[in-house]
Amino acid sequence: MAAPAQPHTRETWPIAVCMHGFSPVLRDGTRLHDASPDVWDGIFRRVASVGFDAVEIADSHIRPADLTPARRGELTAVARRHGIDLISAHVQRQSVIEPGKGEQNLAYAHRAIDAAAEMGMKIFSTGLHQPFTEAQRKALWFWTAQGPVDPDDADTRALAVTRLRELGEHAASVGLPMSLEMYEDTYLGTADSAVRLIEEIGLDNVGLNPDIANLIRLHRPIEDWLEMHEKTLPYANYWHVKNYTRDESADGSWQTSVPTSMELGLINYRETVSRAIELGFNGPFLMEQYGGDSLGVCATNRDYLRTLLPESAQN
Structure with missing residues (x-):
């Protein structure tokens, strides 16, 4: 993917945090999506308290497409009050080829694109x-x-190609890149299949989210993580990063994995981040973590990631 005109540096590179550290349902049973601006304020206050200035709004927690324009304005205003940029809208588990729901999910994704642009x-x-x-x-x-x-x-x-191309064209019309997340057992589930899908879609604004960690955590044989990155990084325009420890038997009879920090897991991010930048990656990073103090681990990972980024712009 072509890099933006203004390359980032260690200090300016956009690094957002996921919403995994917050429950999508409040203690009283109210969904975070339906919560008051005061509740949202508390979320962004905690995000800012650990040094983040950007958040990905995942529809597992808040669905911008299904908020009224007034509520979208409230969400944006609350985030800005804490210096938080709503960097991305992430539509997950709403596949455009889900049996019986593909057309419904496609329409929802179109609304999500419009909401993301509006915000x-x-x-x-x-x-x-x-x-x-x-x-x-x-x-x-x-x-x-x-x-x-x-x-x-x-x-x-x-x-899948036709519908994703349709979404990509819509995103391009409102000035947004579109990124497709790698995930097991989908057409984005292997490096070769994911790259082929991007090439089949054939739009400059549509790239990959090379979230290889989604694949190394599987309790089954996997592709080599370094080879997967080498194939997919040239197409990357957004990057969910996290890591897992992994162990497996020599005879392939068992595999196991557990979440850990970016620095300690199987993927060597010092190597992959350097290679990504060499290949022209200049998109945002999104810090993810499952289990434990997700927000705290994401903050630790962010600080580690900063040390891997160039001190001056790469031209």
């Missing part, structure tokens, strides 16, 4: 992963249970 966001993020299965909802870590699988079917893949 001054910098990127529209989505993917092809579908809602959790019952087994995933019951598991301690959802990635240890089998989820939905995109069919090995040329017509369904072609439909």
Whole structure:
């Protein structure tokens, strides 16, 4: 993907935080989406208290597409009051090829793009992963249970390309890049398939979110993390980063993983971030963490990531 005209530096590179550290449902049963601006204020106050100045609004927590214009204005104003940039709208588990719901999800994604543009966001993020299965909802870590699988079917893949291209064209018309998140058992589930999907879509503003950590955490054989990055980083325009420790038997009979910090996990981010920048990556980073003090770990990871970024602009 082409880099923006103004490359970032260590101090200016946009690094946002996910919303995993906050429950999508309040103690009284109110969904965060429906909460008062005072509740949102508390969220952004805590985000700012650990040094973040940008947040990804994931629709698992708040759905900008389903807020009224007045509520979107309230959300934006509350964030700005704390110096927080709403950097991206992330539509997840709303696949445009989900059986029985693909057209509905497509229409929802279009509304999300318009909402993101209205709110001054910098990127529209989505993917092809579908809602959790019952087994995933019951598991301690959802990635240890089998989820939905995109069919090995040329017509369904072609439909995915057509619908994602439609979304990409819409995003381009309102000045937004669109990024597709890599995720297991989807057409974005391997490096080769993900790259081919981007090439099939064929739009300059549509790139990859090379969230390889989604794949290394799986309790099954995986592709080599370094090779996956080498294939996908040239197409990256947004990047969810997190890490996992991983262990597996030599005979391939078992695999296991646990969330950890960026510095300690299987992926060597010192190497991959350097390579990404060498290849022209200049998009935002999004810090993710499952389990524990997600917000605190994301802040620690952000500080580590800053040390990996160039002190001066790369031209």
